[in-house]
Amino acid sequence: MMSSDMDEGTFHDVHMHAFNLSHPYLYAFIRRFKSKLGALLCFGPAIPFFRRFPDLFPTTASLLETKIDGAKNLLSVMENDLGSFFLLIENCLREGEKPLLKTEGLRIGERTYKRIVLTPLMMDFGYKGKTPPGNKRPERTFHYDIPASKPIKEQVTDVFNGIKDYVGTRSSEDLARKFPALYSGEEGKPDRALEIYPFLGLNTQNYTCDGIDELFRKYFGTRAPSKHELLVNLGRFDGDIEHLTTGSFAGVKVYPPLGFDPWPEGRYGNPEELRKVKLLYSRCCEKNLPITAHGGMGGFVTIDKKRLRAYASVEKWEKVLTAFPDLKLNLAHFPMDERMLWFVPNPLHPLRNAYVKLVLNHANVYIDFSCQVDGDAYFVALAKTLRGLPNPERKRLTERILFGSDFAVNLLGVDSYNRCLTFFSGTEALTADEKHAFCSLNPQRFLFALPEP
Numbered sequence: 001m002m003s004s005d006m007d008e009g010t011f012h013d014v015h016m017h018a019f020n021l022s023h024p025y026l027y028a029f030i031r032r033f034k035s036k037l038g039a040l041l042c043f044g045p046a047i048p049f050f051r052r053f054p055d056l057f058p059t060t061a062s063l064l065e066t067k068i069d070g071a072k073n074l075l076s077v078m079e080n081d082l083g084s085f086f087l088l089i090e091n092c093l094r095e096g097e098k099p100l101l102k103t104e105g106l107r108i109g110e111r112t113y114k115r116i117v118l119t120p121l122m123m124d125f126g127y128k129g130k131t132p133p134g135n136k137r138p139e140r141t142f143h144y145d146i147p148a149s150k151p152i153k154e155q156v157t158d159v160f161n162g163i164k165d166y167v168g169t170r171s172s173e174d175l176a177r178k179f180p181a182l183y184s185g186e187e188g189k190p191d192r193a194l195e196i197y198p199f200l201g202l203n204t205q206n207y208t209c210d211g212i213d214e215l216f217r218k219y220f221g222t223r224a225p226s227k228h229e230l231l232v233n234l235g236r237f238d239g240d241i242e243h244l245t246t247g248s249f250a251g252v253k254v255y256p257p258l259g260f261d262p263w264p265e266g267r268y269g270n271p272e273e274l275r276k277v278k279l280l281y282s283r284c285c286e287k288n289l290p291i292t293a294h295g296g297m298g299g300f301v302t303i304d305k306k307r308l309r310a311y312a313s314v315e316k317w318e319k320v321l322t323a324f325p326d327l328k329l330n331l332a333h334f335p336m337d338e339r340m341l342w343f344v345p346n347p348l349h350p351l352r353n354a355y356v357k358l359v360l361n362h363a364n365v366y367i368d369f370s371c372q373v374d375g376d377a378y379f380v381a382l383a384k385t386l387r388g389l390p391n392p393e394r395k396r397l398t399e400r401i402l403f404g405s406d407f408a409v410n411l412l413g414v415d416s417y418n419r420c421l422t423f424f425s426g427t428e429a430l431t432a433d434e435k436h437a438f439c440s441l442n443p444q445r446f447l448f449a450l451p452e453p
Helices: 026-032 036-052 060-078 082-096 153-170 173-178 209-220 229-233 271-287 303-311 314-323 347-360 377-387 390-398 417-426 432-447
Strands: 010-016 106-107 111-113 115-120 195-197 198-200 251-254 291-294 328-333 365-369
Touching: 010 432, 082 115, 082 173, 082 195, 082 417, 106 209, 106 417, 115 390, 115 432, 153 198, 153 377, 195 229, 195 417, 209 271, 251 271, 271 314, 314 347, 347 365, 377 390, 417 432
Parallel strands: 010 115, 115 195, 198 251, 251 291, 291 328, 328 365
Antiparallel strands: 106 111
């Protein structure tokens, strides 16, 4: 580890999203939450009935209201332009009787961090309207069940315009009403607290090999950008995507539920796609560029369940890392649920163990716990897992876990960005050193430092 390069005063959220309602394929968005939203649609109108008989339904009404409020909360955030989206996050950290973010910095556990780095993960919803060779188009469930094309170019433009608006925002009467914690008692242009370094969403199925090479040449040059390069470019977007260049993106995001196959061999094999993903990994290794990959079967799904199960398997990444051992990978959404359904073993345990095995077997693999935290239970289970490993393995795993919120997608589980960070800051299950590793030291190694020997 390059300890001399470590910045002890920076907090990192390595897994969050900056979406508005125009970016995702909305039907996939709805399907992601179909179990929750379906319950709302079916039982929401019955809330007055449940209230009328509180002895028979003591928690049903409050539970449904909580889920409805979560859905409204998420949609309210996504209605914002992205400049307001980032201002909303900072304002949230500053509000309340005991705000996490004050003049001196962000208080997490026993430490105060002067800087806050967010890495919004863009997602390539740019479905081209074609079924990849060798794959059968899934049966439609309704007449117009064809994923809409959502070109990532529009998402890129909106995100960088949002960053520019956020960085350049000055105090005004209108903004003071909308973000009172952000502007309370401040004069002129307050210093913005967030540094925002996006990951480029990439689905190789939407590009040729030449197209992938051109993306890497344009946006990443000869190597991954340094912290200084990203900071220099922060907020300097002129509105023309053609003018974005090296130092714009901090890494690459891939998303199997949208049709990205990490290793296209076997049942859904495709020689041309295999060449393209090998090119992707090769370029990332050459440039020491980090990749964050969605983990698990959930998410924004546009493929059938059989392909999803194949694409999302941890075994796929084992094959990738065997072929490209220098690849710097963050496999997201580390599962850690200790609950059981009566006498049935928790199905997440084998998946959790597969994540751990991947970390222990490969030098440059990281895992984040984004969208997993809605209280202290996750951290209690995580601590139990860490304490149950022998010391060398425990140390390796501790050095590979990353803080991620999955904001704003996580708003169906928690009510605010502040609340998510408060759970992490206040948990007694983790030590102060573990918290610091997860939100500061490990993310820097993943984002910027050279691989360990």
